[in-house]
Structures are given as structure tokens and as C-alpha cells.
Amino acid sequence: MSAPSQKHRQVTNFAIFLGPAILLLFLFFIAPVIVDIGISFTDLGRDLQFHKVTTANFERMVTRDSRLTKTLGITFLYVLGTLAFFNVTFGLILSLATTNVPDKLGAFFRSVWLLPRMSPSVVYALMWIWMIDPTERGLINQVLSFAGIPEFDMMNQAPLMLIILVNGFIGASMGMIIFTSAIRSIPEHLFFAARVDGAGFWSIIWYITLPSIRWPLSFITVYQTLSLMVSFEYIWLITNGGPFYDTTVFALYVYKRAFENGQYAYGAALALILVTLGILASLLMWRFMDMKRMLQDPRIEVH
Amino acid sequence: MARIELRNVSKVWDNVVALEPTNLSVADGEFVAVLGPSGCGKSTTLFILAGIYAPSKGEVLFDDQVVNDVEPRDRNIGIVFQSYALYPHMNIRDNIRFPLKFKKTEKEEAMRLVEESAKLVHIEEFLDRKPSQLSGGQQQRVALARALVKEPQLLLLDEPLSNLDATLRMSMRSEIKTLQQRLKITTILVTHDQLEAITMADRIICMSRGKIEQIGSPKDLYENPSSLFVASFIGAPPINLLEGVASQEKLNLNKGSIILNHAHQGKLTLGIRPENIKITKDIQGIKSRVGLVEPMGRETLYVLETTIGELRALVPESAPQWGQGEDIFCQFEKESCLFFDTETEKLVSNLRLVAIE
Ligand SMILES: Nc1ncnc2c1ncn2[C@@H]1O[C@H](COP(=O)(O)OP(=O)(O)OP(=O)(O)O)[C@@H](O)[C@H]1O
Ligand SMILES: [Mg+2]
Numbered sequence: 001m002s003a004p005s006q007k008h009r010q011v012t013n014f015a016i017f018l019g020p021a022i023l024l025l026f027l028f029f030i031a032p033v034i035v036d037i038g039i040s041f042t043d044l045g046r047d048l049q050f051h052k053v054t055t056a057n058f059e060r061m062v063t064r065d066s067r068l069t070k071t072l073g074i075t076f077l078y079v080l081g082t083l084a085f086f087n088v089t090f091g092l093i094l095s096l097a098t099t100n101v102p103d104k105l106g107a108f109f110r111s112v113w114l115l116p117r118m119s120p121s122v123v124y125a126l127m128w129i130w131m132i133d134p135t136e137r138g139l140i141n142q143v144l145s146f147a148g149i150p151e152f153d154m155m156n157q158a159p160l161m162l163i164i165l166v167n168g169f170i171g172a173s174m175g176m177i178i179f180t181s182a183i184r185s186i187p188e189h190l191f192f193a194a195r196v197d198g199a200g201f202w203s204i205i206w207y208i209t210l211p212s213i214r215w216p217l218s219f220i221t222v223y224q225t226l227s228l229m230v231s232f233e234y235i236w237l238i239t240n241g242g243p244f245y246d247t248t249v250f251a252l253y254v255y256k257r258a259f260e261n262g263q264y265a266y267g268a269a270l271a272l273i274l275v276t277l278g279i280l281a282s283l284l285m286w287r288f289m290d291m292k293r294m295l296q297d298p299r300i301e302v303h
Numbered sequence: 304m305a306r307i308e309l310r311n312v313s314k315v316w317d318n319v320v321a322l323e324p325t326n327l328s329v330a331d332g333e334f335v336a337v338l339g340p341s342g343c344g345k346s347t348t349l350f351i352l353a354g355i356y357a358p359s360k361g362e363v364l365f366d367d368q369v370v371n372d373v374e375p376r377d378r379n380i381g382i383v384f385q386s387y388a389l390y391p392h393m394n395i396r397d398n399i400r401f402p403l404k405f406k407k408t409e410k411e412e413a414m415r416l417v418e419e420s421a422k423l424v425h426i427e428e429f430l431d432r433k434p435s436q437l438s439g440g441q442q443q444r445v446a447l448a449r450a451l452v453k454e455p456q457l458l459l460l461d462e463p464l465s466n467l468d469a470t471l472r473m474s475m476r477s478e479i480k481t482l483q484q485r486l487k488i489t490t491i492l493v494t495h496d497q498l499e500a501i502t503m504a505d506r507i508i509c510m511s512r513g514k515i516e517q518i519g520s521p522k523d524l525y526e527n528p529s530s531l532f533v534a535s536f537i538g539a540p541p542i543n544l545l546e547g548v549a550s551q552e553k554l555n556l557n558k559g560s561i562i563l564n565h566a567h568q569g570k571l572t573l574g575i576r577p578e579n580i581k582i583t584k585d586i587q588g589i590k591s592r593v594g595l596v597e598p599m600g601r602e603t604l605y606v607l608e609t610t611i612g613e614l615r616a617l618v619p620e621s622a623p624q625w626g627q628g629e630d631i632f633c634q635f636e637k638e639s640c641l642f643f644d645t646e647t648e649k650l651v652s653n654l655r656l657v658a659i660e
Contacts, residue, residue, distance in 0.1 A: 187386065187388065189384045189385075189386050189388035190388050190390060190391075192350070192353075192355045192375075192382075192384065192388065193382070193384060193388040193389075193390070193449075194390075194401075195354075195355065195374070195375040195376055196353055196354075196355070196375045196376065196378075196380060196381075196382050197376070197401050197402040197405065197449070197453075198376040198402055198404070198405030198406065198453075199376065199401075199405060200376070203405070207390070207401070208390065211390075211392040211393075212391070212392065214392075
């Protein structure tokens with residue numbers, strides 16, 4: 001084949017194979033960010049009119065928004081708590097537990113844990129609202145009173161715990177599924193060898209299982225951090241950020257400012273923080289968790 | 304060091320019978336080879352001995368103690384898996400040291416032992432590499448080092464040499480053998496390479512379809528196979544097998560026939576090894592014509608078309624040689640002729656060849 005036509009072929013291949021992905025990336029990521037940046041330098045408000053180009057939004061953000069830092073703090077605790085207790089740790093425990101019992105039983109437990117993920121969010125939220133009802137009608141209080149413990153108003157007494165529980169019970173299932181399939185793909189002979197070499201149940205988990213699934217582990221951590229940072233669906237449905245601002249995570253705060261108070265331009269400016277945080281988090285994890293290697297090869301360690 | 308015994312041990316998976324009820328005993332310090340084709344239950348037997356699989360029925364004994372309920376880690380065995388099963392995330396040093404971790408060996412002592420067993424199998428220069436950075440043969444040797452490092456009382460080897468090249472395989476064969484004799488570890492070697500079994504083992508266990516066909520010394524199995532399976536599985540080039548029907552003292556084979564020492568009725572299969580056939584010009588024996596000629600180095604393999612069927616004969620270099628198409632006669636060493644019942648595939652041990660018609 002002659003050189004020019006080969007070059008032509010390369011360009012065509014590039015367009016065919018990467019074109020759609022690049023187009024999507026542009027449409028759904030880059031374009032919105034550009035629009036967002038644009039809006040953040042205006043005074044777009046409830047009337048949906050631009051009056052002037054201004055940096056007032058950023059000044060307000062830095063100097064006058066006392067909610068902002070508090071909200072960021074709550075977001076940090078919320079993401080960390082949900083990840084540490086549920087989406088990674090509990091997901092891992094579930095996958096380890098269900099792969100160490102007979103297959104059918106394991107599959108049953110995994111499906112049970114998938115149910116919340118499959119039910120519509122409103123139903124799931126309603127279920128929680130009923131569970132945490134502060135009166136004796138609430139499920140948790142019924143159980144507590146049965147055990148002779150005084151009534152507990154989770155929404156007001158431990159709101160952060162509530163949103164971590166709500167999101168964690170749903171979020172654990174994704175880790176569970178990924179970890180389970182990763183554990184399944186570890187060659188059986190490795191476990192046999194470890195058992196012969198003297199390792200017990202816990203040593204096998206520590207020395208064989210965990211190192212073999214460290215790539216899926218870092219993937220889930222990265223993915224869930226990013227997804228927890230931007231989602232607020234259940235919080236919005238159950239606590240709506242309350243009591244007061246106690247469960248207003250950053251994404252919800254942006255939403256409230258923009259859509260509930262009609263301060264679209266200020267919301268756009270706030271959203272930029274989210275975008276920046278998202279990019280920073282990805283970069284940090286890219287650096288520390290070696291995401292680069294993870295994205296290159298299939299990383300479930302077998303041979 | 305341990306004496307091993309299987310009593311009526313069987314293994315059934317859902318509906319696959321991997322191992323029929325089996326009895327076996329291996330003496331202290333003995334080296335036995337389990338030989339058989341793929342899927343005959345070799346690995347299953349090994350895993351039952353290791354305690355990785357629980358037998359469906361029967362008892363496993365180490366030194367006369369039933370060990371059915373003893374965990375693999377408490378059996379003090381070393382095992383080399385068919386797939387090596389090296390831990391991919393650990394370097395070679397940590398791989399070999401892994402068993403010592405659980406024996407609470409002092410760190411310095413452990414390091415010394417690791418070096419020592421790495422030297423034993425010539426992999427000391429790879430200690431800092433990951434398993435994926437080694438060739439198949441090197442990985443196999445690491446697996447061997449890991450199995451040996453804890454000085455087990457029983458060594459189980461599941462095709463430990465299958466990935467080595469011919470030269471290395473030969474030297475590893477004699478090294479394992481020497482090692483085994485020096486350490487006097489009871490060793491069970493699984494292989495489907497008969498040469499490996501013959502050269503290394505004191506005794507060979509020949510298996511087929513989940514059953515032990517025969518146990519004996521290499522010579523035993525070669526000269527007195529108890530069944531058609533063993534006769535045809537052992538020996539290369541393989542034994543000649545000719546099917547025929549016997550009536551009285553006569554066994555009709557193809558267009559020819561031979562005379563037996565006893566009267567027999569029914570289908571028989573004659574087995575004769577290629578090296579037990581002599582080719583001559585004397586008009587005595589079976590009339591044959593030389594077909595293909597395959598020089599094999601020190602010997603030549605002749606494919607002969609005879610009145611009783613096609614035969615392969617192995618002729619040493621020193622004997623007279625023949626050309627393709629030549630008319631010759633072949634003679635059998637009478638005491639080397641084996642007769643099997645074609646239906647049951649078992650040896651009919653009292654039959655002998657008396658004469659060729
Ligand atoms: N975990 C299992 N579940 C179901 N059947 C199995 C299992 N392991 C082995 N088998 C069956 O048991 C039989 C014996 O298997 P085994 O692994 O012992 O063969 P092998 O002699 O080691 O063969 P190879 O030389 O190919 O390694 C085979 O038919 C196999 O399909
Ligand atoms: Mg096998």
C-alpha cells in the first residue's frame with residue numbers, strides 16, 4: 001500500500017474508532033463545563049436574563065459564603081464514611097462472605113443485597129423515612145422499644161449517620177459484585193497452594209485474595225468517590241439537606257442555590273468547585289493508585 | 304517421611320466418577336509415579352492425598368493414622384501443581400518463603416533456607432523477580448523449591464517437568480531423583496510421560512478412567528502388563544496388537560494363524576513388542592514384506608505387512624538392515640508374546656505361543 005493511502009487509512013481509522021467517543025466526551029463533559037464556566041461569569045438569575053459579565057459570583061464564594069466550607073466538610077465526612085464503612089469495606093466483606101459459603105447460598109445473599117439497588121429510589125427513600133420515623137411507628141424504634149431502649153430520632157440526632165447508611169446500603173452492592181467476580185477469577189490452585197503451605201482462613205484472605213483483587217479495589221474506591229461526590233438523590237428525598245444544613249452535601253448545595261433559590265450564575269460558579277474537585281480526585285488517584293496501569297491491562301491477577 | 308495408604312478411597316463429582324474405589328499403599332521413602340492419560344484421575348488422587356479434596360468415601364492414612372479430617376496445612380506435605388500455582392503478586396523469594404511464614408521460622412533461618420532450596424533447583428538469580436517474569440520451566444522450578452523448602456514428609460508432584468525442554472527435563476529428572484534419595488521423602492509423581500515414570504520411580508501406578516490398572520516396577524509393567532491398556536500405554540514405539548479368534552489350540556489372525564499351548568475359545572488379542580520381533584531371510588516364521596522404514600538413531604523401525612496383519616519391528620543398528628519392498632520372514636520371541644481377552648481386555652496369563660503355522 002502506498003504511503004499517502006496508508007496515512008488516509010490512519011485518519012479514517014482514527015475517525016471511525018475514536019470519533020464517537022470524542023464526540024460524546026465533548027457533548028457530555030467538555031461542552032457543559034464550558035457552558036458552566038460561561039454562566040459563572042454572568043449574573044443569570046430567576047429571570048433567565050444575562051445583564052452583565054462579572055466576577056461577583058467568585059467574590060461571593062470566597063468572601064461571603066459561610067455555608068460553603070461547612071458544606072464541604074460535610075461532603076468530606078459523607079464520602080469518606082460511606083466509602084470506608086460501606087461501598088468498599090462492606091462490599092468486600094459481603095463478597096468474601098458470599099464466596100466462602102456454598103454457591104447457592106452466596107448467590108441468594110448477593111441478590112438480597114442487590115434489591116435496594118433495583119427498587120425505584122423513591123420507594124427506597126420512603127422505606128427509610130418509615131424506618132427512621134421518630135415515633136413508635138418507625139421500624140427502628142419498634143425494634144428498639146422491643147429491646148427496651150428509648151426512642152431514637154436518627155434524622156435529628158445523627159443525620160450524617162443516616163445519609164451514610166442510606167447510601168451505603170445501596171452502594172455496597174456494586175463493590176460486592178465487582179469483588180465477587182474478581183475473587184471468582186482467582187485460580188483455584190492458588191488457594192490450594194496456600195492451604196497446603198499452611199495458611200488459614202484469614203491468612204488466605206490477607207496474602208492471596210486481597211493482593212489479587214487490589215486493582216478492582218482501587219477501581220471501586222476511585223469510582224465510588226467520584227460518584228458519591230456528585231450524587232444527592234437519596235439525601236434530597238429523605239432529609240432534603242436538613243435538619244438545618246446538617247446533611248447538605250456539596251452537590252445538593254449547588255442544586256439548592258441554583259434551582260431552589262434561582263441563583264443560576266452562582267450555582268454555576270459553585271459547580272466549578274465540584275468539577276475541579278472531581279478532576280483533582282481523579283488525578284490524585286491516578287497518581288497514588290496507579291490508575292494508569294489499571295486502565296491499561298486487564299488487572300485481575302491471574303496467569 | 305511417611306507411609307501413605309488409601310483404603311477404598313473414591314471421589315465422585317456430582318455425577319462424574321473421578322476416582323473409583325481405590326486401594327494403595329506407598330512405603331516410607333518410596334518414589335512412586337502415577338501414570339495415565341489425561342483425565343484419568345491423577346490430579347484428583349493427588350489432591351485427596353493433600354487433603355484439598357475430601358474423598359467421597361474411604362480413608363486416607365498417613366503412618367497408620369486416618370487423616371481424612373486433617374487440614375492440608377497440618378499434613379506436612381509439599382506439592383507442585385500442574386499449573387505451578389505461584390503467587391503472582393509475590394516475588395520468587397516471597398513465594399518460596401511463604402510456607403515458612405506459617406512454620407514461624409526465624410527470619411534469618413528462613414532466608415537461608417530459601418537461598419538453599421533456590422540453589423537446589425538453580426533459580427537463585429531470579430529471587431527478586433515476579434513469577435510472570437519467568438519462563439514456564441523456571442516457574443516450575445520455583446514451585447519445586449517452594450514445595451521442598453519446608454522439608455515435607457510427603458512430596459506430591461503434579462507433572463512438574465511438563466514445561467521443560469528435553470535437556471533440562473533430563474537433568475531435572477535425575478536431580479529430583481537424587482534429591483529424593485538423599486532426603487528420603489516419600490514422593491508421588493504424577494505424569495503422563497512414561498519415560499519420566501520409568502526412569503524416576505521405584506514403582507509405577509498405571510491409571511485409566513478413574514481406576515488403578517496395575518501397580519508394579521517399571522520392568523513389571525513393561526514385561527507383564529495385566530491389561531491391554533497397560534500394555535498399549537507403556538512402551539514406545541507401542542506394542543503390536545493383533546485381534547483374532549481362538550478355537551482349540553489355534554488362534555486365527557487375519558489370513559494366518561498361530562498355535563497356542565492351551566485350548567482357548569473366543570476372541571483374543573496378541574501383543575508383541577516391536578523389539579521382540581526378529582527379521583530374517585530364513586524361510587521360517589511369518590511371511591512378510593517390508594513397508595515403511597523409519598530410522599530412529601540407534602534402531603530402525605520397520606513396518607511389516609504380514610499374513611497375520613501389520614506389525615512394527617525394532618531392529619538394532621548392529622543387526623542386518625532391510626530395504627523397502629523386500630520379502631522377509633519375521634519371528635517372535637515366544638516368551639514375550641502376550642495374550643489378552645479381547646472382551647475383558649485382561650491378560651490371559653497361562654497362554655503361550657507354541658508355533659507359527
Ligand atoms: N472440580 C471438578 N468438578 C467436576 N469434575 C472434575 C473436577 N475435577 C476433576 N474432575 C473430573 O475428574 C476427572 C479426573 O480429573 P483429574 O484432574 O484428576 O485428571 P488428570 O488425570 O489429572 O488429568 P490431566 O493429565 O489432564 O491433568 C476428569 O474427568 C475431570 O473432568
Ligand atoms: Mg491433572
